[in-house]
Amino acid sequence: NFTNCTTAIPLTFQTNVLTELKKWKLSLIEHHKLQMRQEKEKHTAHVRQLSNEMENLKELLHTYEISIGRKDEVVITNLTQALERQKERIELMRKFTLWRIQHVKAKQEEYANRIADRQFRTALMKKVWAAWRSLSEEKWKEKVATACQLRAEDVCVQLTNDYEAKIAELTATLEQTKAEILRLHSEREQYEDTMKKAFMRGVCALNLEAMTMFQGK
Numbered sequence: 001n002f003t004n005c006t007t008a009i010p011l012t013f014q015t016n017v018l019t020e021l022k023k024w025k026l027s028l029i030e031h032h033k034l035q036m037r038q039e040k041e042k043h044t045a046h047v048r049q050l051s052n053e054m055e056n057l058k059e060l061l062h063t064y065e066i067s068i069g070r071k072d073e074v075v076i077t078n079l080t081q082a083l084e085r086q087k088e089r090i091e092l093m094r095k096f097t098l099w100r101i102q103h104v105k106a107k108q109e110e111y112a113n114r115i116a117d118r119q120f121r122t123a124l125m126k127k128v129w130a131a132w133r134s135l136s137e138e139k140w141k142e143k144v145a146t147a148c149q150l151r152a153e154d155v156c157v158q159l160t161n162d163y164e165a166k167i168a169e170l171t172a173t174l175e176q177t178k179a180e181i182l183r184l185h186s187e188r189e190q191y192e193d194t195m196k197k198a199f200m201r202g203v204c205a206l207n208l209e210a211m212t213m214f215q216g217k
Contacts, residue, residue: 083192094181100177108167125152
């Protein structure tokens with residue numbers, strides 16, 4: 001049927017139709033090539049854009065890693081410095097407490113020596129009075145001896161009371177010092193425990209922040 005139709009159509013018209021068909025075919029091919037080239041260019045540009053974004057994200061990730069590392073170093077440095085300062089403070093307190101204890105002991109020894117000297121002088125005075133009394137008359141000797149004995153007893157009682165009061169005072173001071181040492185040890189342990197917990201909370205918070213950031217990205 002097509003052959004019969006083509007024989008019936010004039011040759012010029014067939015040539016024009018074929019020419020138009022070829023032009024239309026070439027136009028479609030060129031248009032398709034143009035679309036393919038445009039799509040390739042778009043794809044290349046999109047791939048380039050994605051590559052740039054990946055590079056930027058890699059740089060940003062590297063920057064975040066450096067920043068997190070610096071934050072960790074700063075936190076650890078601050079905690080270390082705080083612990084060192086606390087240790088120095090506790091060491092100074094310990095030295096000061098030991099000095100106070102030694103000072104109190106020295107005062108106790110000094111006071112005990114003074115009491116011993118007084119007792120020795122009192123005993124010596126008793127011996128002198130006894131020797132002098134033996135050379136005196138019996139009545140006068142008895143009166144003097146009685147007076148001296150009473151005086152010596154009063155002095156001994158007074159010295160004993162003073163010594164016991166001072167011993168009680170120094171004992172109370174020593175007990176207060178021991179209680180202060182115990183309190184300082186307790187505060188140091190509480191502070192170290194608080195610093196450890198704070199350090200762990202800081203590290204956990206940084207880890208959670210880093211995990212949240214990476215998950216978001």
